[in-house]
Amino acid sequence: KDINIIAVTHGQASDPFWSIVKNGITQAGKDQGVHVEYRAPETFDMVAMGQLIDAATNQQPDGLVISDPDPDALGPAIKKAVAAGIPVISMNSGIGAASKLGILLHVGQDELPAGRIVGARMKDMGLKNVLCVNQEVGNAALDQRCQGVKEGLAGGKVTVLPTSADPTETQSKIRAALSSDPSIDGVIGLSAPLVGEPAVAAVEALGAQSKVKVGSFDLSSAFLKDVADGKAAFAVDQQPYLQGYLPVTFLAQHAKNGTMPAGNVATGPSFVTKDNAGQVIDMSAKGIR
Amino acid sequence: MAETPIIEVRDLVKHFGSVIALNGVSLKVSSGEVLCLLGDNGAGKSTLIKTLAGVHKRSAGDFLVDGRSIDFESPRDALDAGIATVYQDLAMIPLMSITRNFFMGREPLKGFGPFRYMDMKRADTVTREEMHKIGIDIRDPQQAVGTLSGGERQCVAIARAVYFGAKVLILDEPTSALGVAQTSMVLKYIDLVRSKGLGVVFITHNVRHAFAVGNRFTVLNRGRTLGTHAKGEIAMDALQNLMAGGKELQELSGELGGTI
Amino acid sequence: MAETPIIEVRDLVKHFGSVIALNGVSLKVSSGEVLCLLGDNGAGKSTLIKTLAGVHKRSAGDFLVDGRSIDFESPRDALDAGIATVYQDLAMIPLMSITRNFFMGREPLKGFGPFRYMDMKRADTVTREEMHKIGIDIRDPQQAVGTLSGGERQCVAIARAVYFGAKVLILDEPTSALGVAQTSMVLKYIDLVRSKGLGVVFITHNVRHAFAVGNRFTVLNRGRTLGTHAKGEIAMDALQNLMAGGKELQELSGELGGTI
Amino acid sequence: MSTIYDVKDKLGRDERVKTSSLLTTLIRKPELGAVAGLVLVIVFFLVFASPTMFTLAGIMNIMAPASQLGILAIGAALLMIGGEFDLSLGSMIAFAGLVFAAALVVWHMPLAAAILIAFLVALVVGTVNAQIVIRTGLPSFIVTLAFLFILRGLTLVGLKWASGGATQLRGIKDVVEGSTLAGFFSGNALEGLFAWMAAHDMIDKFPNGLPKVSGVPVEAVWFVLFALFATWLLLRTKFGNWIFASGGDARAARNSGVPVNRVKTTLFVVTAACATLVAIITVLDAGSTDARRGFQKEFEAIIAAVIGGCLLTGGYGSAIGAFFGSLIFGMVLIGLTYTTIDQDWYLVFLGTMLLVAVVFNNVVRKRVTGER
């Protein structure tokens, strides 16, 4: 009998981060010889996501991978899946609620602690006034990153700058923010292609490379090039590929042999800096990192 | 007719931005009489009756209903005061059915309390009957008004106004799109309505139609009243000339055999 | 008039869904003659001329222009074939200026190659002049058509068709909204156009207007041709009765003093 | 006198109308197009989707989102027929959700009071939208667009304030635990029936004996009732006539004595109330609310209404059409997850299905109503 594994996440296939997750899932499916499917709501929509989990449960897959940015909203749907006897692994977010809901294990790390670690690193770099550029305000997962940075940068000031998916607009807004508040000394983007790259361009256009440090969550090949060239300080890697690859592998093994690791797997955050950026660029251009 | 007129306006002025549409117009209508409002194209007839019907607010002047000065906030007020109007552009919704247009704003209800609903059957019957009276035999009262011919549409508007008119009936060129039979019907109707004691304001460009039913004739020209004449006081030819706004017509008319 | 008619239709049939609007209509128009199309409301006159003008496609029947069978794909084809039409609903864009409406689809150009542009000054002048000829003195050719009075709007449509009419001029109730002076003008115009050798199809409900300019009269009734009569062959009264679709009018007309 | 006009033949038929078969007459309803579109979509999924889609559980799974969308779509359809848009619909869901949730967990109000407050907010927002549109004469598109931003922004600010910095507000489930009133807005209806059916092996069960489907989602009940009510309203009441008139030609309607402003204000309030109802249902179901709730629902609602045959220019449309439009759109949205189509192709298929369904709908409608 074919083994069927379904992944339901809150990130769209067109989102750079989640597209890598999906690549990991697809590859794991191939490697394990199981059938995998990736599904996500059209926007960050917990109600729709709960309905997608229900739809997945109805199909009685041999394993279910979910992300869980709102355990309250998704709880009932997850519990139903568990009650239906489907092994569930959560990834990326929701580590805190995993065991309570009957989830077998969690792969990845919540956004909030990830943000804290980034904040702490920026504090180490001596930054005091950081601009957290959020391309999708209201996406609770992204909001948590900024919140975490704020907590990590204890004592420093963090301002959230809401922007959109338009790089021109983002660049202009960052330039505007930097020129109206000259004390800003750090910019952290929540997406490397949508924010990180325009941020580097904005800092360059203002001639403030020496003063303003740029970092970003997630990777993109162009941003990694900036890191390698020293135009950006660091990129934060959660290894989304693994967040997709591992749960599918675990569930496939579980279906075949009944095995399952005993504890949660942390996939990040890890920092990519000038020293190691070069190795990552090519992998990133192919959607693996 | 020494009684107070149902409607009276004095020195009415109406501006649209820089356009002066009415520049001092006076008229009165008493019950049981047909006042014909005549005048050239663009003289301001429609603007005047729209002011009477509550569509426009006057810029200056007096407007009295039953001898009392009045200000209509909306056409609904005018309707509630018993003034029903057939507009030149008919005020119909092409996408809606004949019945729905007929009863628009005055729907017949059935049931009680919050569960009152439109009595569609009665509405259909009334519509069909009223249209029949005016000489139009409609195929289906649920047909969209937009698919009716120009004259059929006009008849719906007239039948509606007549059906709901209580005190005054205002008709803006009601016969212009009508066939011979329907025109006769409408004129007969006007006569009937008058004899029931309503006042009628009847706008037309056809001096024969005006003479057929009118008691008095008020002529507008370029936003001003040119004067009012009772039926006995003026000949059809003289009226015809007045209507044309003082343009000499003999010559033109003569060339075409004097038939206009 | 032994020559081939400019326009000829035979046994034309037109359905709209389940509605049969035309059910076998025949007529012809030769150059230098005015054909009056008469008939009751809803008889199918507008539907017929819209078929001639390329708006509707016929469901069955023959349609010949200059003796050759033809199929217009769009009104533009009809215009290009020299057939200009005044529609009953006028085909005007209320939001656009008088000039722009006047020249819609036939803009006068200036300049050369890709840099050709509308000659607005000429367009304004022509519009003003043509409107003046028909008896309307417009305030500003750039005024939106939507703010014109009903009759003024009608005059724009007529002036436009006359200006661009090349072979045949079709007029659907052009005089219905017009004042006495403008009506005279339009009838004179029709006469003029005929004398220039164009064919004219003239729809009206006014038997006097029809008699003033018409050479032949075709009567429609409920989607069928009732017959065609030359001017000399029929009296005004008989025609009037035919127009009403066979309804006896004497009685009604009598009550109102025989003036209709 | 009536004989003068009587040229009908002996059977009383009008010779100017082609006779048509009973069947044609029966189905000469514009809504038939939307039904045909739905049938097409169902056939597609019957062929290409996993058979679980059309099990009882699968259907209920589609009903939940389709019903939520449907409630909004019918509200939007009424407003569109009345000649206006409400782009603030989606933001209103978030805002009403915030107010409702805050009333429960921050101000610790009883459920009934929280529901009342939420609907009061809808009344205010709807009235404000309407009054600005009416008084300024601006298109409602642009006015409600401003409120799309404003309400979404206020939700964000309010959430941060209510939750102390986060953009999620949780813990609603604990507060409403055991309330009977909550049963009207969350969970399933007819649970007893389904349990009984499960006990008698009439429907599928989980290994633990519970029925796989524990009832009809409560929003589906609201959806059907609202669709029936709206249809009755549109077709059979005075107010329905006024809605068509206001949307068909506001000036003509006003001239005929229809209180157009009152009609439009009511419709804006109804639309906002629909958003609030959906907000309450989703907040109670999810037990939480966040700043992205209802994102872009305004467009989905308009899409569903347009699929169902509403004209964007107003004056034409039906609630029953919007009903089927929501089912079509909801089925396509969820249904694609039952197919093996790769998620990367998801949008391509969504667009294509939409187009095909709408074109088909249109062709059928034209065929049956004889439009040309």
Place this chain on the structure above:
Amino acid sequence: MSTIYDVKDKLGRDERVKTSSLLTTLIRKPELGAVAGLVLVIVFFLVFASPTMFTLAGIMNIMAPASQLGILAIGAALLMIGGEFDLSLGSMIAFAGLVFAAALVVWHMPLAAAILIAFLVALVVGTVNAQIVIRTGLPSFIVTLAFLFILRGLTLVGLKWASGGATQLRGIKDVVEGSTLAGFFSGNALEGLFAWMAAHDMIDKFPNGLPKVSGVPVEAVWFVLFALFATWLLLRTKFGNWIFASGGDARAARNSGVPVNRVKTTLFVVTAACATLVAIITVLDAGSTDARRGFQKEFEAIIAAVIGGCLLTGGYGSAIGAFFGSLIFGMVLIGLTYTTIDQDWYLVFLGTMLLVAVVFNNVVRKRVTGER
């Protein structure tokens, strides 16, 4: 004969027209409303924003996004005046960007060929949109909505294929290095002038002597030229007349001999070409393209056009209005970053500013044109 009608007074004035001052006549332009809105917004920011906003650098910073939006808005405005919408505009940016980038880095075409191919795709997409709208008679809203999904989906699929799995395609800068043609689509124009001005201390410089602002963003030049061209087209050409006519009343226009279908097809192609132009500019500027490019730009474009006075129902509007509308929207969008307003309030302010600008615009327009 002319004397018969001559009742004008001796000065040739018509007694039915109130005399108005030269000033009133001069400014009796509907566009004045949009200008007034812009002035209002500028005054607001002069008072509340950091003074750096109105330095040369600040203005150029606003010009880049406002110009890109403006190019789209003028295209959308032309189409709206012609009576249709194009909701696929934003997705078209992404799709054209993909085609353009793939032509450069995957197929290794020269820049000119890549540009040509991108515009060819625009021609095809515009034509397909138009043909479906015309042949089915469906509202363009729903047809182009389907293409919003389809093109966005195809972009994702295409990107993954072109990049071997990622959602970003980069390396464009290296490929076009040193091309003169690229200068027309990226970077700054008038760089010589600005360098000269810097050398003569007329504008701010960096410590190293280079001017802080090295030129006018090239999209601003396109924007202004396109606005001028579109204005000329609308007001002075035959085609412009046809656009107004097609949007005002397609049936009446058709009856008057306007080739409505041809007009609409052309407009759909123009709109798609606008999206393509913006795509080329942003791809060259950023050196990369991704799956989210142009997200929701269709709405921003429509918003800007409506702010500028376009009617959603078609037949009315102006390119110059869309020009100012884009400046207003672009300025509000970026300008709030220059203020000290808490960014959580961002959307609230965006909505409020929009509403205020539009209401003000409307009031001024009514005042000057005497509409009631």
